[in-house]
Amino acid sequence: MYKAYLSPLLVAVLMGCSPAPESAKDKEDVVSNEERLSAKPRPVIYQMMTRLFGNTNTNNQPWGTIAQNGVGKFADINDKALAGIKALGANYVWYTGVPHHAVVADYQAFGISPDDPDVVKGRAGSPYAVKDYYNVNPDLAEDPGQRLAEFDALIARTHGAGLKVMIDIVPNHVARRYESISKPAGVKDFGADDDTSQAYARHNNFYYISGQAFEVPDGVQPLGGEVHPLADGLFEEMPAKWTGNGARSAKPAGDDWYETVKINFGVRPDGSYDFPTLPADYADKSCQAHLQFWQDKDLPDSWHKFRDIALYWTARGVDGFRYDMAQMVPVEFWSYLNCSIKAENPNALLLSEIYIPEQYRDYIRLGKMDYLYDKVGTYDALRAIVEGKASTKILPALFNNMADIHSHLLMFLENHDEQRIASPQFAGDPRKAMPAMTVSSLVAGGANLLYFGQEVGETGAGDAGFGKASRTTIFDYWGVPAHQRWMNNGEFDGGLLSKEEMALRDFYRRLLNLAANEPALQGEFADLHMANQTTPGYHDQLYSFARFTEQHGVLVVANFSSQQVQTFELLIPPGVVAAMGIRNGEYPLNNSLNPGATVSLKVSQGEGKLSLNLAPLESVVLKVR
CATH class of the missing domain: 3.20.20.80 (Glycosidases)
Incomplete structure (x- = not known):
């Protein structure tokens, strides 16, 4: 089996630090890949x-x-x-x-x-x-x-x-x-x-x-018991074959895949x-x-x-x-x-x-x-x-x-x-x-x-x-x-x-x-949930994450509660802010899932904060770039 790996960019994000500078060739490859993904x-x-x-x-x-x-x-x-x-x-x-x-x-x-x-x-x-x-x-x-x-x-x-x-x-x-x-x-x-x-x-x-x-399994009642000339509890197959789920009995169980036979691939x-x-x-x-x-x-x-x-x-x-x-x-x-x-x-x-x-x-x-x-x-x-x-x-x-x-x-x-x-x-x-x-x-x-x-x-x-x-x-x-x-x-x-x-x-x-x-959804992923465990108002009926490429980024927040309005300030850690290429400042973000609704992202000293008010079962997909 293969061991899981994380891309260098994602490692940097999860560690809460800025990613290492890219070489000219690395950047060229990323942009080329981005263009390819955007077109497909x-x-x-x-x-x-x-x-x-x-x-x-x-x-x-x-x-x-x-x-x-x-x-x-x-x-x-x-x-x-x-x-x-x-x-x-x-x-x-x-x-x-x-x-x-x-x-x-x-x-x-x-x-x-x-x-x-x-x-x-x-x-x-x-x-x-x-x-x-x-x-x-x-x-x-x-x-x-x-x-x-x-x-x-x-x-x-x-x-x-x-x-x-x-x-x-x-x-x-x-x-x-x-x-x-x-x-x-x-x-x-x-x-x-x-x-x-x-x-x-x-x-x-x-x-x-x-x-x-082959013998038809016990308890099989085809057509709900309706009379049919072939529904007689018999099926001619000699010799019997293994059943599709691998059952090796000539009389499979009623919950086996008795209507099928298994293929031999060597x-x-x-x-x-x-x-x-x-x-x-x-x-x-x-x-x-x-x-x-x-x-x-x-x-x-x-x-x-x-x-x-x-x-x-x-x-x-x-x-x-x-x-x-x-x-x-x-x-x-x-x-x-x-x-x-x-x-x-x-x-x-x-x-x-x-x-x-x-x-x-x-x-x-x-x-x-x-x-x-x-x-x-x-x-x-x-x-x-x-x-x-x-x-x-x-x-x-x-x-x-x-x-x-x-x-x-x-x-x-x-x-x-x-x-x-x-x-x-x-x-x-x-x-x-x-x-x-x-x-x-x-x-x-x-x-x-x-x-x-x-x-x-x-x-x-x-x-x-x-x-x-x-x-x-x-x-x-x-x-x-x-x-x-x-x-x-x-x-x-x-x-x-x-x-x-x-x-x-x-x-x-x-x-x-x-x-x-959305091109950002073909890029990197960064969990925001763990970084917000101590954020007032944020709890485990919410889930948040970021998706981004070099040129595109979104923040996603979902409220799983069917009863409570959730009001909180979402923290975007410095590593994610840096990886998404966001500088200090204030940014109006459009909710791509509900166009016309906007919120404001404030970035100070490399850290982002976002005030949100989510209705029960509401999600937002906020376009950053």
Whole structure:
């Protein structure tokens, strides 16, 4: 593992002293970098559950069919919808659930084999049980026979709106019955050439449980108990394969990922590697060097299959990928895959779902990931503060520990796996997370994520069938009420939103546009919280920090209290004042989060002071330069 490091400038700031003078070359490099960063917005990713996004049906019957509950289509995501997404500050759209996954609906008329409800979660199926990586979910097309052309058209519309396209790739597992009817000539399905007599073989795509047939887990009740010709508690698979989460039983448990099977990347059952490992110094080498390392190696078959899949979608215009459960796949594979993608599209955005902080640096430096989920860290900490289970005093050490990788972290407070902020199981009120969202969006130099409906306070209420309340279902056909009010029957103008919902969306619009476009947010970070522990009126329901480059700087202060007005004088230590290039004097500062509101910064003898009066849940982002 890599040790965390701090840049010389940040070390100086945290020590409360002025930074060392720069050489002419150092300054030239900084300015050049600043110009580069100023020209390129930070990624703000709008995630939608594509099946749900355009659905105007409000029936919401548990376990409802498409006819009963409706389904969103690619065509529903029109120019108005995309303009509304872009207005929020987004520059990427992550279309979740696009690759063709196992579904219950009957598409045999289009040459698609039926899927067995005994190994499909929900009525609509899990987006993470992919059945055909070379086509898209037929549910999403107005004409399932032209589903790929309809998605191509959506890619073109998205690009035309000034947005980039992301989809999921799920290397760790596929649907229990993978069957691509759309694969290019010469491509073979996963498992087609496997030696199923072997529990493990290097070029097998799956792991096998020799001599045993798969059994449906106890307690599985597909379709909520509805009668279906294939829902008979049986699924033919002989020999049984390992389940997606690594369960090695022919009869997995009901809470295992029983609808999926695990992919073999050349990791033996004892955990040892059956492929070359990257030398440690490759952490500092380019993708070109990584590809040169791999080009003469005999690699497991699954590596090549996923490379071909990723390059297929790259060639169709997809601009990036979100990798599901990347931590369950070896780092070396990511080096091979990501550098293969970058060779075709150097600007591709590669995002990893990962929950093991000890592995973050390997996945960034050896695996060549652009961004990693910061769930076990910033999300968990901010949620605890919002719920009143912790105070902001936990944040300085957390952010210091990520100082060397903060530009590679994805920040979020919602996604399809997490409970909705407005649900009773989280905050119960979407406004209570406004200060947390301010900190989350501005504290690091990486990417930001907004989950559809979050910006209008969707509660995730209602048991949809397999999907339960507090998380908007990813398994069922469903309407998303607050989002539907913004959608306004396809007008996408917010015409049905309440005043409170409109105000919340406007907050997200201002915040995320700032997050995408403020150059200071791609520079250094300095905590102000610890320096203000003895400041009268300042306490641990407040959090403050500075972000700055050589030419730009902001001060951010967030009030997490939902009840108290906070009045205090914020101290800006001499080290931060010097690092931000502020001289003695008085400066009116504009609140970029609420333009028109100004406060006065007074700098005397190198120390800054700022009188603030923050309403409950209010945040300020004060532009210094």
